[in-house]
Amino acid sequence: MRQLPFKQVDVFSDQPLLGNPLAVVLAADELDDARMAAFARWTNLSETTFLLEPTDPRADYRVRIFTTLTELPFAGHPTLGSCHAWLEHGGVPKGKEIIQQCGIGLVRIRRDGTQLAFTAPPLLRFEAVEAQLLGQILPGLGLMPDALMDARWVDNGAGWLALRLRDRAAVLALQPDYSALPQGLAIGVFAPWDAQRDGPDAQFEVRAFIPGDGMPEDPVTGSLNAGIAQWLLSEGLAPDSFVVSQGAAMGRQGRVHIQRSAQDIWVGGAVVTCVDGSLTF
Template sequence: MPSFDFKQVDVFSSVPLKGNPLAVVIAADGVSDDRMAAFANWTNLSETIFLLRPAAPQADYRVRIFTPRGELPFAGHPTLGACAVWLASGGQPRGDTIIQECAAGLITLRRDGSGVAFAAPPLVRSGAVETELLPRIAAGLGLGLGDILDAQWVDNGPGWLAVLLASRRQVLALRPDPAALGDLKVGVIAPWDPTVDGTEAQFEVRAFVPGLGIPEDPVTGSLNAGVAQWLIGSGRALDAYVASQGTALGRAGRVHVRKSGPDIWIGGEVVTCIEGKVTL
């Protein structure tokens, strides 16, 4: 059986074991769809990706993204991890930016200090969450309806909706019911209070995706990309802020958000934890 270069990296953290892990199989063009899915199921990480030669002429590389239960058209922390690994493996972008091809289309990335950042893709679904869905969301999160200040669809491919709460304390206290949430992909966000929480970040985020076999995702680029468009667009956030995620899981993820012209960039650092060969 063929062997492939392999890395497991931690995304949205400069400190190993404090971000969101990602399995990366490099130059994986010879791996079948079934083997990709089986390997992702075996790693049991929130996502496993396969770096491939691009099909689109303007792309620098292509990526396929798998959860333990299926393939995703786009996801944020795999996008940053893929870019960092591609660059570290000798990838040379054709221009000033890096173009990733995935099932959702072409994603633009750039180096961002010691990390990388991607331009938030357009939302495929936006607007207020339907009123009749709110009781199910509240029950699934263990909240009263009055605790939800606002709820919006922020779907850029995976299916996200986001719920706004009043305080970081409320977000960290959540103990959701996976059965009640079912196949919903729910992000929860609240502002930090500088006098209580400090100034290292401005928002706290949690992401619940029990339908994908992931009760809680540690740090989530796609969710933060959708939430950033909502928060900045509604005036709830400044054009640049930091989101904290993973606190409830013992992680210390930091997502750097910056609006530049028409684009909102979602960035973070990536550190390698494991590298070697994998036989598939």
């Protein structure tokens, strides 16, 4: 039996237990697909990652990302959490930025003080959500049609669609009936904060639902926030720099920092290590 380095980190929080946990298995090149999938089901977290040697010479490492249901070509909090674990384990980038290889290709990551940030990947889908599909989603979320301001696909590899509501209170009040929602569909819901009513700590509230997953509400979601940021910035609905709150409905205090710089949109946050040890397979 072989031991592999293992870390469990908390992403999008500078305090343990208030962000989104991620299990990271390092030096996982000898594990096969079935073993990876089985371990991800066992952790029962929203995602578990496995770090391997890159096959692209430009990359610093390669990551495979598993939910309890499937493998993802890309996800945001696993990108930042995996990078943090790789650096903490002694990884040294080849250049000024860290280059991650994953299912969608190469993702650039930068260190910005105490935070890490990745460049939002291109959207694979960015069109209106079909009326028939909305007809299934809205009742499952307990929303009347007039509560919805807009709905778009914001899929960058993780399959997200997003619903825009009027205010933060409406987002926090959602009580989804997961049995009534399309199983496996990745659904994001967001709305702006009101500075006078909600305070200055963030500018938007986000929630993320994946019916049928082991954790049907994701605490803090990098890929969804990357897609929402591309939507908001493309239509002038947000400033070049803003902060998103996510996880409040679950007792978390996730903060996602968005920064547009030239042609790039950076999605960042803090990461802390909560568990550091080894696994025996």
